[in-house]
Amino acid sequence: MAQVRVLALDFVGTLAGHGPSPDGRLVAKALSDLPGTVIPDDFPTRFDAVAHRFGESDHARGVRSTFATRLRRAAQDCGAGIPDLRLAMDAVFAALPDARIDVEAASALRNLHATGLRCVLASNTDRPERVRLQTLAGSGIADCFDALVLSGTLGIRKPDRRFYAAVTEAAACPPEDILFVGDNPENDAVGPHAYGMPSVLVRPGPRPAGLPSAIATISHLRELAAHLNNRKSRAG
Incomplete structure (x- = not known):
């Protein structure tokens, strides 16, 4: 042994x-006050849909997509403007207790x-x-x-x-x-x-x-x- x-x-x-997981409403609220960031009204719905889609795909492939990847895809899907992804992630996880x-x-x-x-x-x-x-x-x-x-x-x-x-x-x-x-x-x-x-x-x-x-x-x-x-x- x-x-x-x-x-x-x-x-x-x-x-x-x-601990809690970030959903679309929390992410949208955390990002709304960041300089230069534009969050459309449908962002929460798009984010949750992207998170669900990635979750199923990740499980099937045995991988774990990063939060940054899901956030970037949701922004692309609804035309959100997020100029600084690292700052955006800091804002989201500062708002979400561990x-x-x-x-x-x-x-x-x-x-x-x-x-x-x-x-x-x-x-x-x-x-x-x-x-x-x-x-x-x-x-x-x-x-x-x-x-x-x-x-x-x-x-x-x-x-x-x-x-x-x-x-x-x-x-x-x-x-x-x-x-x-x-x-x-x-x-x-x-x-x-x-x-x-x-x-x-x-x-x-x-x-x-x-x-x-x-x-x-x-x-x-x-x-x-x-x-x-x-x-x-x-x-x-």
Whole structure:
């Protein structure tokens, strides 16, 4: 059994609760006051239609289109004028609260990091890296992470094998030395396991049917330290 050197941690459902997603009305409102920006009345409807269309296409292809791509396409479809896309994205995500980090999960992560484990955030998200870093910093855990691997930045989402390859590259160690921890059975447990990473599913309640026996389950991140200790005992 390989020694765990790096934790690859999911965000929503593992470290944090669920945050809101930007819909057309919120995006239009956030952009309406930006200098030089022109937002037609039908922009909210067009944006939601584009987001739905991209969502279906992304799911079928196993990729993750960026928020910037969807925003640009919606603007093209309705003739909106958005001269500075980066400024527009900053405005949207400044208006949209990120998911709230669980206090106990943050404490557990700090304790795990203090033992010498390196950490990589591995998340499917539309939010830019700078926004997620602000969220982590607000809970005092930004310095626990050596790298952030975000689907919106990569253009690839879990469970695409290329996502796990990016995690491995960010961790700078073999997959077998990385413990992937998250709440989604396919994305955070079965997918990493198939790539060669040990994984732990964070899931209160009964164990999901069909989950490979090699994948452990815990009900909360606070239980991860005990799991790692048991893993070391078995290896010894």
